[in-house]
Amino acid sequence: xxxxxxxxxxxxxxxxxxxxxxxxxxxxxxxxxxxxxxxxxxxxxxxxxxxxxxxxxxxxxxxxxxxxxxxxxxxxxxxxxxxxxxxxxxxxxxxxxxxxxxxxxxxxxxxxxxxxxxxxxxxxxxxxxxxxxxxxxxxxxxxxxxxxxxxxxxxxxxxxxxxxxxxxxxxxxxxxxxxxxxxxxxxxxxxxxxxxxxxxxxxxxxxxxxxxxxxxxxxxxxxxxxxxxxxxxxxxxxxxxxxxxxxxxxxxxxxxxxxxxxxxxxxxxxxxxxxxxxxxxxxxxxxxxxxxxxxxxxxxxxxxxxxxxxxxxxxxxxxxxxxxxxxxxxxxxxxxxxxxxxxxxxxxxxxxxxxxxxxxxxxxxxxxxxxxxxxxxxxxxxxxxxxxxxxxxxxxxxxxxxxxxxxxxxxxxxxxxxxxxxxx
Numbered sequence: 001x002x003x004x005x006x007x008x009x010x011x012x013x014x015x016x017x018x019x020x021x022x023x024x025x026x027x028x029x030x031x032x033x034x035x036x037x038x039x040x041x042x043x044x045x046x047x048x049x050x051x052x053x054x055x056x057x058x059x060x061x062x063x064x065x066x067x068x069x070x071x072x073x074x075x076x077x078x079x080x081x082x083x084x085x086x087x088x089x090x091x092x093x094x095x096x097x098x099x100x101x102x103x104x105x106x107x108x109x110x111x112x113x114x115x116x117x118x119x120x121x122x123x124x125x126x127x128x129x130x131x132x133x134x135x136x137x138x139x140x141x142x143x144x145x146x147x148x149x150x151x152x153x154x155x156x157x158x159x160x161x162x163x164x165x166x167x168x169x170x171x172x173x174x175x176x177x178x179x180x181x182x183x184x185x186x187x188x189x190x191x192x193x194x195x196x197x198x199x200x201x202x203x204x205x206x207x208x209x210x211x212x213x214x215x216x217x218x219x220x221x222x223x224x225x226x227x228x229x230x231x232x233x234x235x236x237x238x239x240x241x242x243x244x245x246x247x248x249x250x251x252x253x254x255x256x257x258x259x260x261x262x263x264x265x266x267x268x269x270x271x272x273x274x275x276x277x278x279x280x281x282x283x284x285x286x287x288x289x290x291x292x293x294x295x296x297x298x299x300x301x302x303x304x305x306x307x308x309x310x311x312x313x314x315x316x317x318x319x320x321x322x323x324x325x326x327x328x329x330x331x332x333x334x335x336x337x338x339x340x341x342x343x344x345x346x347x348x349x350x351x352x353x354x355x356x357x358x359x360x361x362x363x364x365x366x367x368x369x370x371x372x373x374x375x376x377x378x379x380x381x382x383x384x385x386x387x388x389x390x391x392x393x394x395x396x397x398x399x400x401x402x403x404x405x406x407x408x409x410x411x412x413x414x415x416x417x418x419x420x421x422x423x424x
Contacts, residue, residue: 212232252355327349
């Protein structure tokens with residue numbers, strides 16, 4: 001069948017690196033990146049150009065993304081000693097003014113104390129009104145038990161937040177009765193509830209149920225476990241990297257994590273079985289319960305952020321542009337030998353603006369607008385007739401990646417135009 005197509009072809013000339021990658025001097029207890037070295041793409045095999053990557057080695061979960069004093073922050077799980085997941089995981093730290101060009105700083109959190117001596121695992125950042133950001137993270141203690149710890153910036157006037165101090169009374173949460181020490185991790189961004197208390201959830205598995213264990217605090221330092229989980233289910237595995245946040249029911253704008261009114265629904269997301277699943281529902285703070293519109297079923301009908309390589313995701317509210325941004329870990333499918341040979345493994349997804357669909361039944365995602373900075377030359381063709389199985393050569397450009405957008409008009413349905421958007 002012949003088709004009549006109106007083409008709009010946008011071509012992206014891929015940069016040599018994911019923006020500029022500048023590295024800071026080392027000054028803490030674990031191996032930092034070499035000072036002020038720019039890692040060019042050609043020095044390591046198969047490095048990406050658009051996605052966030054450290055200069056070398058293993059990367060996994062995004063941790064504590066936030067905006068503070070004009071700067072975007074991204075922390076992430078990192079092995080400073082190799083291209084494989086290790087027994088000494090840390091919080092690496094990078095900053096950006098535009099989410100495209102990144103400066104790699106000293107590592108934020110390294111295993112140094114009995115409560116995190118075997119690794120600093122995932123967690124989140126919460127900005128306390130009038131007090132600045134606080135990190136909650138999972139430490140693997142001297143007994144290989146998962147406990148929750150806290151860290152604060154040493155200098156709140158520093159927009160890069162280059163130095164972090166661990167709370168002297170760590171750990172602030174330990175596995176409750178009945179929960180095994182290896183099933184208690186990944187605290188969320190906290191929210192301020194209707195009664196003036198802070199709330200946070202921890203991913204867990206207990207009594208054959210995946211769950212979000214709820215803790216509450218009046219001062220953010222002393223935490224008490226609530227009598228029941230915020231949500232639990234028998235239809236999932238162990239909950240990792242939970243996320244809990246409100247979304248507007250009538251706008252694409254994001255809202256702060258503590259917003260609670262009739263104009264929002266709440267998203268509950270959990271990572272399990274190698275994928276990120278989510279529900280949309282109602283948070284009832286008076287009884288500290290999350291009521292999903294549709295429960296997890298343990299089937300292919302459950303909502304997912306992504307059906308590709310995408311795990312351990314984390315969102316944050318960007319108050320400057322009133323949007324909620326989603327990060328996710330894109331893990332590798334390469335063999336151990338290949339990862340070691342190329343010297344790196346894992347990257348972060350392109351950050352995505354995320355909001356509630358008009359139907360109220362699912363989320364909508366789109367690459368953040370800053371990605372347009374990476375676009376190169378655009379070439380347009382109008383009223384071009386393409387025969388079925390024919391070849392059409394686009395001349396006059398050179399690019400490593402192609403974004404193709406076009407209208408399609410079939411001869412049988414010339415009154416209807418459909419957008420098609422492809423990336424090559």
